[in-house]
Amino acid sequence: MSLRHALLALLEAGPMTGYELAKQFDQSADRVWHAPHPQIYTELRKLEGEELVAADEQPRGTKAVKRAYRLTPAGEGELRRWVSEVEAPAAVRDAVYLKATYFEYAEPDVVRRQFELHRAHHQEQLQRWERHVAQLRAHETELLQRRLAHAPEADHEAIVAYKVHVYQGMAERARTEIAWAERGLELVKKLSG
């Protein structure tokens, strides 16, 4: 049920069309809560049905209309209720770690490729998180600018600081995975050499 709250949080920055919302989602919440676009549109229709968001029709060019979604007071309330509810720790479901538990069945070359892929993926993620932290600190993301534009000055520090804390945490996670993959590569070398 986290997707709906991510969408409500995005709309807190200001009204957006479904297309804009999906685009903003990809550049922010998707990094900690992945969801494909069709799922976003489905959830948005549900939120509209429950009157947590409302759509305003706006002209697009001279002939078409576009629907811009905005948070309703009920949606704003639901967002605050969710944030104020302490989240239970999630169960682990990690296919790479599960598979690695049985790596004795695999050829050393497969094991090596798995650890190399893991390292490369998390190196890429690490760069992404570090770039995002730098952008947040410089108030460079569009979403953050929109949010800060209508938030009380007194809240600005917290708005930026919690986001930075999350993405620094993601960077630390990536470093932990890179180190795990590197120890894995040493292990396969030792076992097969």
Add this chain to the structure above:
Amino acid sequence: MSLRHALLALLEAGPMTGYELAKQFDQSADRVWHAPHPQIYTELRKLEGEELVAADEQPRGTKAVKRAYRLTPAGEGELRRWVSEVEAPAAVRDAVYLKATYFEYAEPDVVRRQFELHRAHHQEQLQRWERHVAQLRAHETELLQRRLAHAPEADHEAIVAYKVHVYQGMAERARTEIAWAERGLELVKKLSG
């Protein structure tokens, strides 16, 4: 689709009843791939239907029978095929991190409780992983003993080493989360103080 492979891998240690399998799952694979018992039984029936496992009826006491599941050669083949296929990195879906991105909406006390719960959970997990690593190294888990009993001597080092590597990795992850929660607690103190 990882659950079925975890079940095949467990049965590689030797035949088990559904009950034993669920119990062994809880003590091993569940820690990296969580699944509730009803899901395990459903998957087991599917595996039997696909002839990847077979059931032998054995007497239970004088009146009842129990069904012991064993890996078929096709199941053994499927297990090896899965282990030999490099696993793509999974997308992140982390409700705690997602929520933390919007902690400016929450009262400091809620934020504090969230980080405290996160720290306590991962401290508990850390102890669990460290205990499991020690048990694996001492060949103290029943599952490992069963597996080693019929595995070639030459494979014993790898069988233990990969499992130790996975659970050490889980321990490192827990340490990363504990550190994140502690930095979070410092942050909420700074912002609210």
